[in-house]
Amino acid sequence: MRREFDLINDFKKKYSLKSVGDDCAILPKNAEYDMLVTADMLVEDIDFRLKWTKPEYLGHKTLAVSLSDIAAMGGKSLWAMLSIAVPEALWNSSFLDEFYEGWHNLAGKFGVDLVGGDISRSPDKLVIDSIVGGEVLKDQAVLRSTAKPGDLIYVSGSLGGAAAGLSLLEDQKVKEVSELILRQLRPEPRNKLALELMVHKIPTAMIDLSDGLSSDLAHICSASAVGAKVLCMQIPIDVNLEINGFDTKKSLDLALNGGEDLELLFTADRSDADKLARFDVTMIGEITDIAGKIELIDDDATSILEPKGFRHF
């Protein structure tokens, strides 16, 4: 079966689609800024389950995943559109009002305006397409393709929480709304951190952790034609995993391969290591010149880190 990244690469080649393949498209805006645009499609029973979430949480998450794409390019979010296909039963409930309340509360924090979108009916499943536009100083957008050998690799915050929350929901172990559940259902994008990093011109390449560390680092390495060494002991696993009874092996698996944390994964020149000490980020490895080879170094043992993050196909 053709995988989704293969399809995108096939189309990119066949039709010379130069702008496709990063977290956002970069488009000319004016003398000072480039425009960024991103779209994220969320499908009921594939990307979320209504029985596990609340309409406000879903509204929040819908916007959060797109804000996070703008953050990953170092941009500032400005406006958004929402296209929604709604089953009749949901239409005839307070769902959309609550959904939009959650969306709007997050939008307010980042000064994002809803400027349009579309409504359609859906035969059975709710489908949402979230579109966010933003801007970044001209030619300053941070790409996936510009990591260079010797750069250090950083992640923001902690990893594995969103996937652990999903695991709890899948196992029906949820008694109350906990931090892990909220990391899954109501993730906080790192847009403020991204803009602070940009002030100091730190990231040499960046992506947000939506598919999972192993896959998203592979995206950077593939786009940049580099490899990486990841220090297993350095990975900042969410402390709530241990508290909730996830064992060491499972916790590492979730931190490496679980998606949707919406943390930032970026590379930086070694000379910026001191500056980065005051940010909520952790150095987890370094970029190498062996294109496509991503090694996971655990004490004395070294293994290949295969991309095992989420994919639709």
Next chain:
Amino acid sequence: MRREFDLINDFKKKYSLKSVGDDCAILPKNAEYDMLVTADMLVEDIDFRLKWTKPEYLGHKTLAVSLSDIAAMGGKSLWAMLSIAVPEALWNSSFLDEFYEGWHNLAGKFGVDLVGGDISRSPDKLVIDSIVGGEVLKDQAVLRSTAKPGDLIYVSGSLGGAAAGLSLLEDQKVKEVSELILRQLRPEPRNKLALELMVHKIPTAMIDLSDGLSSDLAHICSASAVGAKVLCMQIPIDVNLEINGFDTKKSLDLALNGGEDLELLFTADRSDADKLARFDVTMIGEITDIAGKIELIDDDATSILEPKGFRHF
């Protein structure tokens, strides 16, 4: 039940969404241009049926409906994104390749580049969100809200063809691909005409005929706080309706209330009537100062033209 236009108006009021409600959102771009963005969601078995169309036609139509929104604001289309939720069976076929071939062929005619989007899996139905961005000279975007009493009302091309094509498909009367079928499945947006009208600064208000003349004229009248008189005999009914056996009454109904023709409906100052003689447009009536009252004048009889075009809810 709350109708879709009511929901949008409720949200506009509650959250002060000033930019929502026209064919496109208008956003600041640079000193010379404003940016236009539009999104259109197409849902299988609601907005299209796979058994009636071809993947190339669907790709074409997906882009055409969004290009038409840019045309309706007097803008030039520049870039596009596609978000697609795909059922597994379609993924494992040549569907997406053929779909994109149709999309790309139309995009090429208007110089539109695909710059991004998203792919998700869908449990059963294909769902597509089409996003197109464009530009228009600063403060020159043509709104729905700027028609004034005394303006003449024009439509481009001919009406009712797309709805008649749908009617043939629904009645399973299709023996071969005819002009009416193509108007439904592979509509041609009027972007070139719109740009020519803009060169002469003719349209005082404009919308594209996607819901149907009766509904789309009501949108202009509502937004502009005006009324209208429509001359029944002036309506340019697609000649293929008579050829295909639609009687006079049914043909008029399809021309008034059928959607998806993607023709332009616009108003113009009377002083531009002579200029408009050389365009493929027909004068069908005039704007009045009786807000909300749309009259249909047929020989001596006058009736109220109620909006009966397509709506999802």
